[in-house]
Amino acid sequence: MSDEALVTRLRDLLGKSAVLTDTDVTASYARDMMPLAPSGQPLAVVLPANVEEVQAVVKACAEAGVPIVPRGAGSGLSGAANAIDGCVVLTLTKLDEIVEIDPGNRLAVVQPGVVNLDFRNAVEKHGLFYPPDPSSYDWCTIGGNLSTNAGGLCCVKYGVTTDSVLGLEVVLADGSLLKTGRRTVKGVAGYDLARLFVGSEGTLGVITQATVQLKPLPQAPATLVAGFTTTEAAGEAVARIVREGLVPSLLEIMDASSIKASETYLKTDLGAGSDCQALLLGQSDAGGEVARRELAAIEQICTDCGADLAYTTEDLEEGRMLLQARRVVLTALETYGQWLTDDVCVPRTRIAELIRGCEKISSEVGLRIAVVGHAGDGNMHPTIVYQPDDEDEFARAQRAFDAILEVGLSLGGTVTGEHGVGKIKREWLAREIGPVGLRVHRQIKAALDPENLFNPGSMFSMT
Template identity: 55%
Template sequence: MSRIEAPRDEVTGNLLDRLRAGLPPEAVLSDPDVTASYANDMASFCASGAPAVVVLPRTVEQVQHVMRIATELRVPVVPQGARTGLSGAANASDGCIVLSLTKMDRILEINPVDRVAVVEPGVVNATLSRAVNEQGLYYPPDPSSWEMCTIGGNIGTASGGLCCVKYGVTAEYVLGLDVVLADGRLMSTGRRTAKGVAGYDLTRLFVGSEGSLGIIVRAVLALKPMPPRQLVLAAEFASAADACDAVCRIMAGGHVPSLLELMDRTTVKAVNDLAHMGLPESTEALLLAAFDTPDPAADLAAVGALCEAAGATEVVPADDVAESELLLKARRLSLTALEAVKGTSMIDDVCVPRSRLGELLEGVERIAEKHRLTIGVCAHAGDGNTHPTVCFDAQDPDESRRARESFDEIMALGLELGGTITGEHGVGILKKEWLAREIGPVGVEMQRAVKQVFDPLGLLNPGKLF
C-alpha cells in the first residue's frame, strides 16, 4: 500500500504555524512574491526552487527553533547571507525553509589585546573592517563584494579577496565558531587563544562547507595590527605572457606585495566603458602591485624594475593614497563591468600554480576565439586565482550554450594545469560535477560520509557540493 501524504498546502500551513510559535511575526515571510525574491544568489546557469517560507531570525535560540521544527517535519533548510555568491550555493529548493541570517548583524566584541573580533553571521564585511580600523586593527579578507557580502557567507564559501597574496584567505582568520546543528543542538568549535590544538579542527571543517553541515551563528575572528596605507603601481604590458612573467619574477624575488592583481585588455575596456576611468586601453594586460610596508616607494621601485625587465611598456607608481585607491576601485569594478558587456556573465574561479598563470590566460584566449565569445580575465595574480568571465546574451540560446561550454573548458584547463576549479567562490550547484572530477570518487565518498555525520537526514542545503 502506498503512503498517503498530506496535501502540500496542509503541510506548509503546519510548518508556518510551528515556526510562528517560536518566532516574532515579522521574522516569518510567506507571501510568495516576497519569498521568490530569496530564491537565488548571483550565479548564472543554476536552478532554484520556490521556498515554502523565509525566516529571518535575530537570536541563536530562534535559529535553534527553526532547525528543531525542520528536523521534526523533515523540511530542507537553505542558509543564506547577502546572496552575493557566484556558485548557486544559496539557491532555494522547492518547499524549503530559507534561513536568512542577515538580521543577526551585531559585532559582539572587538578586543585589541587578544586581537579578535566576535561577530554574528550577518555582519557585512566592510562594516567589520571599518569598525576594527577605528581601533587600529585590521581584518584582511576583502572580497570584491565586501560592501555587501556577510561574514557568514565569507566563512561558508571560504572566500578570498585582493589582499590574499600577503594576508591569506578567510579560513586563516576563523579561530572559533558557534554552530547550530541540523537537529537544533548548539556546538562550539575552536578557540580565541593564539594557539590551540585540542582535538580535530572542526572549525576548519565548517569553513567552506557552504551551509551543508550546520548554521554558523557566531564567529571568533583573528585580527592584525593596522598596516600603513598602501601605495599602488600600475604596469602596462604588450602581452598577458609578459605580465605573467613579471608576476613570476616578483614572487621569485622574495617580494611580499599587499596585492598583485591583473586585468586583461577586455577587462580594462569594460571598466572604462562602465566608469570612464581613463585606464590605458592600448595595453594587453595591466598589472597592479601594492605595498603597505614602511617604505612602499622603495618596494614599488624594485617591483617596477622587475616589470620593465619582463617587458613592461610603461610603469607608473601612484603618487599618493588617493591615486592608489582609484586604481583599486578600477580593479574592484572589473566583474560588474564585464557583466555589463552583454548583460549576463559567467564568472569562473580557476586557481592554478603561479608558474602556470600565463598558460591559463593563453588557453582562455583560445577558448574565447573557438566559441566566438568575449571572455575577460581579471586575476589575483599573486596567488594564481583567476576570474575568466564569459560575457553573453542570456536571451540567445546558441550563445548561452557556447558560454556554458567555454566555462567548462576553462575549468578543465585549470585542472590540466595542476589547479583547482574554485579558489574562493565555492562549488554550490554550478561546479558539482567538477568537484567530483577534481577530488575523485574516494574523495566524494569521504565528504559524503562527513555530511552524513552532521546532517543524517540530508536537510541542510540539499543538492549542493555533491
C-alpha cells in the same frame, strides 16, 4: 508534520513577520548571483533574530523532515545558497551584532549577518584590520564569507577567510550548539572543527557566531601599475615576484579585454597604451621606506620582463583610481551584456597559459571573455559576456564556463579558488577530488547531518 503545520509552528516560534510565505517575496530569496545555478521554490523564508531562534527553526524542520538552506545576503556566485523546492530558507541577516572587539588580543566576536565592510570599518576605529575583502564587501555578510571561505584582493599577503578564523559557534542538525576553536593565538586541542565548517556552504551546520583574529591597521598603500604587450611577459613577472620572495599586499592582473572595458566605463586612460595585453596592479601597505623598496623591486622585475609601462605612486587618490579600474570590471562588462564569472585557481607560473586558454575559448564560442584575477595567488576570474535573451548565446556561455574549468584543471589548478562549489560545480568537484575524496566528504556529511537536511545537493549529492 504537514507543511502548513510547520509554517504555523515557525510563526509561533519567531512571530508572523519573521516567516515569509508569499511566493513573490520568497522568490527574491531563492537564488544568488549565479545565473547558471538551479533554484527551487521554498516553502518559507525565516528570519530568526538570535541563536535560540535558529536552534528552534532547525529542530522544527528536523522533526518535519524539511530541508534547510542557510542564506546570507545572496551575493554568492555558485548557487550555494539557492533554494530547493519545499525547503525553508534560513536567512541570517538579523544576527548582525558585533559582539566584541578585543584590541588587546587583536580579536573580535561577530555574528553572521554583519556586512563585511561594516565590520572592517568598526575594527578600524580600534587601529585594527580584518583582511578578507571580497569584491562584494560592501554588502556581503560575514556568515556568507565563512560558508564559502571567501577571499578577495588582499589574499596574497593575508590569506582567505579561514586564515582569520579562531573559533565558531554552529547549530548542528539536532539543534544543539557546537562551540569550536579558541581565543588564543595557538591551540591544538582536538580536531580543527572550525576549519571544517569554514567553506562547507551550509551543508554541515548553521554558523551563528565567529571569533576572528585581526591584524594591526596597515599603513596607507603605495601603488604600482605595469603594462605588458604580451601576456607571457606579465606571467613571467608574476613568477619572478614570487621567486624573489616579495609579498605585496595586493597583486592583480587584467587582460586586454578587461582594461578596455574599465577604461571605457570610467572614461579614463590607464596609460597602458593600445598594444597592452596585460596590466599588473600592485600595492604595498608596509609603509614608508619598506614599501618603497618593495615596490621598487617589483617595478624592476616588471621592467626586466619587458613592461612598456612601470609606474609607482604614493598618492592615495591616484592609487584609488588605479585600483578602481580593477574593481569595476564586472560592472563595466555589463555595458556589453550579461556577465557570467568563473573562478579557477592555477599555479602562479601558469597564469599566462590560462589567459591564453580563455582567449582560445572566446574565439571558439564567439563570445567576449575578459580575465581579471588575483595574480599573487593564481586565482583568476574569467568572465563571459552574453545576451541573456539569446538562448544560443546562453548555451555557448555555459560551454565556455565548463571549458575554462577544464583548462584550469589541466594546468594543475582547482575549479574554485574562492566562490565555492555550490550547485554549479558538483561534477567538477567529483572530478577534482576523486572517488575516495568524494566518499570521505559523504561520510563527514552523514556523520553531522544524517538526514541530509542542511543544504542538500550543494557541493555534492549523497548518492
